[in-house]
Amino acid sequence: MHILEDLKLRGLIQQTTDEEGIKQHLDENIVTLYAGFDPTADSLHIGHLVPILMLKRFQQAGHRPIALIGGGTGMIGDPSGRSTERQLNDLATVQHFSDRIKEQLAKILNFDEGENAAVARNNFEWLSKMTIIDFLRDTGKHFGINYMLAKDSVESRLENGISFTEFTYMILQSVDFLNLYEKENCTLQVGGSDQWGNITAGMELIRRKKSGEELEAKAYGLTVPLITKSDGTKFGKTAGGAVWLDPAKTSPYEFYQFWINTDDRDVIRFLKFFTFVGLDEISELEKELETAPEKRIPHKRLAEEMTKMVHSEAALQQALKITEALFSGEIQELNGEEIEQGFKDVPSITKEKQEVGLIDLLVEAKIASSKRQAREDIQNGAIYINGTRNQDLAHVIDVADRIDDKFTIIRRGKKKYFLIRFQ
Numbered sequence: 555m556h557i558l559e560d561l562k563l564r565g566l567i568q569q570t571t572d573e574e575g576i577k578q579h580l581d582e583n584i585v586t587l588y589a590g591f592d593p594t595a596d597s598l599h600i601g602h603l604v605p606i607l608m609l610k611r612f613q614q615a616g617h618r619p620i621a622l623i624g625g626g627t628g629m630i631g632d633p634s635g636r637s638t639e640r641q642l643n644d645l646a647t648v649q650h651f652s653d654r655i656k657e658q659l660a661k662i663l664n665f666d667e668g669e670n671a672a673v674a675r676n677n678f679e680w681l682s683k684m685t686i687i688d689f690l691r692d693t694g695k696h697f698g699i700n701y702m703l704a705k706d707s708v709e710s711r712l713e714n715g716i717s718f719t720e721f722t723y724m725i726l727q728s729v730d731f732l733n734l735y736e737k738e739n740c741t742l743q744v745g746g747s748d749q750w751g752n753i754t755a756g757m758e759l760i761r762r763k764k765s766g767e768e769l770e771a772k773a774y775g776l777t778v779p780l781i782t783k784s785d786g787t788k789f790g791k792t793a794g795g796a797v798w799l800d801p802a803k804t805s806p807y808e809f810y811q812f813w814i815n816t817d818d819r820d821v822i823r824f825l826k827f828f829t830f831v832g833l834d835e836i837s838e839l840e841k842e843l844e845t846a847p848e849k850r851i852p853h854k855r856l857a858e859e860m861t862k863m864v865h866s867e868a869a870l871q872q873a874l875k876i877t878e879a880l881f882s883g884e885i886q887e888l889n890g891e892e893i894e895q896g897f898k899d900v901p902s903i904t905k906e907k908q909e910v911g912l913i914d915l916l917v918e919a920k921i922a923s924s925k926r927q928a929r930e931d932i933q934n935g936a937i938y939i940n941g942t943r944n945q946d947l948a949h950v951i952d953v954a955d956r957i958d959d960k961f962t963i964i965r966r967g968k969k970k971y972f973l974i975r976f977q
Contacts, residue, residue, distance in 0.1 A: 556580075557615040563833055564826040566608070568747040571757060571775040579741065579774065584670060585617045587742035588734055590677075590727065590749075591659070592624035592632060593651030594640065597800035598658050600812075601790040603828055603864075604778045606662055608744045609672065613663065614830075618670045620740060621659045625652045626681030627727060633720040634707040634748040640720075652676055658799050662863065675738075677730050684729070696762045697725055697755070705751035724755045731756030732763060735773060747777045781827060784819035799864055806865045807895040810873035813857035814850070818843065821852045829859040883965075885941035890958030893973070897963060902973035907959070912937070912949040921964055921972050931966060938965040 558577050561567050570576055579585060589605040591598065598606070609619035628648045631640035643651070656674050663672035702708055705724060708716060731753075734740035743753045753775035764771035781789040790797055797812050798804040804812075816824055822840050825831055831839075839852040861870040876896040879888050888896065903919045913928045915921075916937070922928035929947060931937050937944055939955055940963050951974075955962050962974040 557612060557617075560833070561608075561611070565823065566604070566778050566827060568777045568779040569750055569775075570777075571754065575772070576742065576774045576776065579772065580615075580617070583741075585612070585742055586620060586734075586738055586740040587612055587617060587744060588620035588622050588675075588731075588740050589744045590622040590624055590627070590730065591655055592628040593648055593655050594628060594643075596651050596654045597798040597803050598655055599790055599796040599798050601781070601796075602799070604781060605745055606659065607828065608776075608778055610663055611830075612744075613670055613672055616670055619663060619672045620734060620738065621656075621663060621672060621674045622730060622734070623652045623655055623659075623674060623676045625649060625676040625678030627677055627723065627730070628652070629678075630723050630726060631720050632707075632723050632727075632752075633711050633716055634723075634752065638714065639717060649678075652678070654800070661865075675734070677726075677733075680733050681726060681729065689725075693725055693729055693759070694722075696759055697728075702755075705755070707748070707751050724752045725759075727752040728756040728759040731773065732759050735760050735764070735771075741772060742774045742776065744776045744778065747780050750775070750777050753777065784817055801865060801869065805895040805898065806861055806869035807873045807876045807892075808898065809864065810857045810861045810870070810877065813860045814853050814877075816853055816856060818847060821856055825852060825856050825859075829856065829863075831855065831859060879941075883938070883941045885963045885965075886957070888957065890960045893957055893961045893963065897961075897971060897973045900971045900973050902975060904975040904977060907953075907956075907976045909950050909952045912939075912944065912951060913947065915951055915974065916964070919964065919972055919974060921966050921970075936967050939963070941965070 556577070557580060558567070558573070587609070589609055591602060591605075606621070609621060613619050625648055628651070629642065629645065631642065659674060665672050665674070702721070702724065703712070707724065708721060711720075731740070731743055743756060745753060757773045757775055760771050760773045783789050797809065801809075813824075822836060822843065825836050825839065826833070839855060842849065842851040858870055861873055872892060872895070876888060876892050879885055879892075880896055901920070912932065913925055916928040916931070917925055922931055932945055932947055935943055935945055939951070940957060951962060953959060956976055957963070960976055962976070964972040964974060966972070
């Protein structure tokens with residue numbers, strides 16, 4: 555199947571500048587394309603996955619992707635999709651963010667040697683060398699104010715105000731497309747639908763700057779839809795905040811849980827958007843959802859595919875192990891690292907490594923409201939230590955009850971977990 559046909563069937567094409575022209579261009583050439591990622595944090599989040607995976611889809615179809623890290627534009631701030639100005643970070647912070655993002659991109663895209671190996675570029679390399687005179691004479695003169703004001707990213711900000719700094723963002727991004735066109739023969743830019751104005755501005759700059767030198771300068775743009783959830787809430791957000799690609803910010807277990815808890819109304823769409831599972835197989839998974847929704851087979855497939863791709867097979871197996879342990883109550887099967895992941899958000903206290911009576915610990919950790927309540931809970935069989943019921947009123951928590959000599963998990967009733975950290 556042609557790459558564009560596959561993207562259409564998956565619902566991944568929002569806009570194209572010239573669909574027939576793009577198809578012919580892809581058929582006749584190994585095309586170099588790019589998507590940009592501004593380093594506004596030290597990690598990308600799952601909202602970035604669609605453009606990253608677009609690069610990967612084109613790479614698997616035999617084309618050459620460039621992951622452009624906005625070390626320069628990241629110091630300016632993209633007004634697209636925002637109602638207020640971004641906070642400006644200093645150079646050292648942006649460079650640190652850029653390095654971290656490059657590492658994450660390398661985990662998903664194939665940066666190995668080969669004809670269509672992905673490459674990472676940083677626009678700080680050329681934007682930092684541009685003087686204000688260069689900017690105004692060689693680039694700014696090609697952009698009419700009325701043309702810029704008509705762009706959605708600018709027009710939507712006029713009421714609340716937009717600084718000259720952010721107003722010039724589309725010009726800088728246009729310079730990126732021109733630079734990659736000239737130096738790497740990059741002829742296609744992909745991005746979210748909020749980037750349409752910036753993409754078309756870049757194409758216009760290429761046309762104006764290069765058409766005199768070439769018979770017909772050819773550059774193309776393609777956008778992917780901004781992902782929404784059926785319940786109206788923003789995709790990629792949880793009660794705890796963004797879902798990050800960095801395992802130190804969102805653990806593989808939390809990442810897995812995010813995907814497996816996908817709404818039934820969204821799971822088939824997300825399989826199409828985010829995975830490389832074939833469309834025929836996705837149709838079979840849709841039938842499974844209709845006939846046996848309680849088995850959540852599509853949800854498991856989605857969670858497994860995403861966790862394995864973004865993290866690793868080992869991280870997926872760890873997430874599955876934690877999930878099974880929490881379901882079965884077999885907490886003692888987990889090691890310290892897995893305890894950290896699985897019980898990150900439960901109530902916890904930190905104690906010195908010394909023996910402590912179970913009754914005293916229940917009160918100190920606010921698991922029980924009083925010693926009397928603690929005794930009743932123990933006698934009634936409501937207290938579990940590392941998954942094992944304990945009805946001994948005289949029990950003392952010691953090294954034998956500490957997993958990896960660091961953690962003890964207390965459960966009260968069926969679902970109320972508490973983490974005791976020992977240091």
